[in-house]
């Protein structure tokens with residue numbers, strides 16, 4: 423299962439950032455995903471593989487999706 427991730431999506435992760443926010447906005451998509459913390463604006467690059475297991479929800483176009491509801495057909 424490959425999770426569909428798009429620039430502009432806001433991810434809710436299982437674990438909170440030290441600033442207290444669990445929401446990260448996707449700003450770059452590739453082998454590594456560029457994320458900006460919604461709480462403190464910190465930018466990080468995370469490998470897609472590492473990130474996929476940490477996602478609780480994906481907010482896209484006004485909808486909250488579970489990761490398993492946002493997949494790319496293999």
Ligand SMILES: [Zn+2]
Pocket residue numbers: 439440441442443459460461462463464
């Ligand atoms: Zn933060």
